[in-house]
Amino acid sequence: MMKSVFRLMAAAALAASTTAYSHTLDLNLSNAAVALDYSTQIDKSELNIGAGLLHHQDNGDVYYGSFFVADNVNKQSGILAGLGGRIYYIDDDRTDESGTALGIGGFVNWDIPTVTNLSLRSDLYYAPDVLAFDEIEGYTDFNARVQYRLIEQAWVYLGYRYAEAKTEGPGKAKIDEGGHLGIMIWF
Secondary structure (H helix, E strand, O other), rough: HHHHHHHHHHHHHHHHHHHHEEEEEEEEHHHHHHHEEEEEEEEOOOEEEEEEEEEOOOOOOEEEEEEEEEEHHOOOOOEEEEEEEEEEEEEOOOOEEEEEEEEEEEEEEOOOOOOOOOEEEEEEEEEEEHHEEOEEEEEEEEEEEEEEEEEEEEEEEEEEEEEEEEEOOEEEEEEEEEEEEEEEEEO
């Protein structure tokens, strides 16, 4: 059933991209993990939708669909914030448990005023037990990064990720934790 939901979300994202006017593609990797995120803003709307995945070669995979609104905080051009949610499917290889979760959260991006093209960004999505299903009893997805705009439509960054699922089995299962390098393009 979850595969059908994600196929439907991917089809909706592709259909919306034909009427959307901005897209981002974000790719990052470390020695053990790779993550890919695509988002697009719907034409004549403040709503953004997207899809992404996190693959860790030893710990498992996380797939998600996202929805959020974003705007400048208090109309200040240097601080952008987004609020929304992500629908996750988590497949933990170490505990052999899987399930879905609805994470609520968002992001903040701050352009450092004293350093041209340098910014800080942090994303946090959290799914408590009440929003987690099957063998998953909670999920935390945190990212922080320092990014530099190389050209008008491309950033490079150094980031840190903490992705952890609470499962029915004893303890928590870290999907990924540590640093990564990435690139984000806007088109």
